[in-house]
Amino acid sequence: MAAPVTSAEDEYLGEHHVYRPHRAGLPPLGRYLSELWRRRAFVRELARAELKAQNYQTVFGQLWLVLNPLLNATVYFFLVYILNGGNKVPNYITHLLSGIFAYTFFQNGVSQAAGSVAGGGKLILNTAFPRLLLPLTQVVIAFFRFLPTLPVLAVVIWLNNRSNISWALLYTIPDFALLVLFTAGLGFICATLQVYNTDFKNLLPYLLRLGLYLTPILWFVVDPTTGKAASGLRLHIAAVNPLAPIFEIWSNAIVAGVGSPVATWVRATVYSLVLLVVGFVVYVSRERDYAVRI
């Protein structure tokens, strides 16, 4: 039953609205984006509310945010250490920990964004606003949940890699920005998938765990201790996984204190932007169907 597709004018903005049949199709982008920007205070407030509900303001709440990835990292460390019997410390610890922290942000962001629409029932059914605000809020929340891990990371770098600290550490900032875009893009796609497939949320944790193993977090692309580059399967995975370049740059800057090849930056940027745009289009073109679906 294909409804005629016409784009509605000023869906959310302004004082005059015309609602026509539509199921898919993009609203006027300029208006949509400016309305999104106009509602940024709502994102902040919603994020603050949810963080408060998660005890973000309390000491123990923050401690948990650090403890959780820390325990994860410990498990992986022993796993890899025992399986490899290697003498990888201390570079490996820094690499693993910084990678796990960043990946925890990515994982939280994507999985929370995925559930934001299906879980936003009441709000979606009773208020008109650009639906993109919901997954965006979750990415913002994931970012705030990432922040308390930074001091821990700083201590670990100071203890393990003091000699490698350099200006290259600043590369982590644009690199993390790319990770945010990547997370948002993938979050938009997953949110859409979850609206149409209610059991997607059961599959997602497995995909995200798989993503962890396929990303150079437990392993190096180039081991700074030995200078040896990954070979065989790992090399192929690093070349194919769109998330890999971001984590390569991340590790290079933090562990070795060096910049990364331009090609790696280009790949990281292109992948992030493409994913963001695709995610945006997929999500926004479908978002007016969400109220019907949930």
Next chain:
Amino acid sequence: MPSVSEQPSVTDEPAAREFFSDRPHGERERQPERRRTTVSVRDVSITYRTAVDRKANTLRQRVLSVGRGAESRIREVRALRNVSFEVTHGTVLGIVGPNGAGKSTLMRALAGILPPTSGEIEVSGRVSTLLALGVGFNANLTGRENVMLGGLAAGLTRAEVRERYDEIAAFADLEDGFMEMPMRTYSSGMFGRLAFAVAVHMEPDILLVDEALSAGDARFKHKAFAKMQELMAQARTIFLVSHALGSVVDLCNDAIWLQKGELVARGTPQEIVEGYTESLQVKRDAISMEDL
């Protein structure tokens, strides 16, 4: 194609539409002329397609049904069927009808939440909804914080909400100190009062109210009633869905009656409510006859 019937038609409609689309955005001058059309619903139908099998919307089901080619059974619910009507500025329109008549669907369509399956809805003015109490509220936040959240959800800016805060708090009239308490400590009546207060202070041109007047105690109801009348006096347009037929007669100056998604009649609240209760009476008699 469109069955434009069942309602007093407005002949100068194209001219009116032109006038509106020329109006610059953001400029909210209030024209004294009360006759202009604010909401125009043209031949609108809304059909929900729900899968009979609850598991149809799952990956598992999709994977399992690959190759079998069996399309899962879909039930179509025609929530609204070719509804057309127009509402002029300053109207307080009561909407009556039994459960499942499409009243809430119509409200959501007017708010732009549900897209019509066919037809067209044109709305001029800022819309505020009171479709369910305390939407966008978070029970872990204080009343004060929720006023901000609710206002932002409705599309106001921070400054605009702050401007209205005192008025909202005064209107909700909660016991001392409750505005600074988490809303999970509120009674449901207090929750409803604050939600109502937020919704009516958004200064909407069009207010959509779904069964919300039942919030609060007798004193608050009286206040809510007075506020609605104040909004009416300011020539705002209000849509009121209610099963409390008395309040429809008291508050509204126009009414429609929906049944099974169709617009049965439009008229004065008195007429509509009478017709509607009559139909209920007939049905009730039929059932009681059956019981015998």
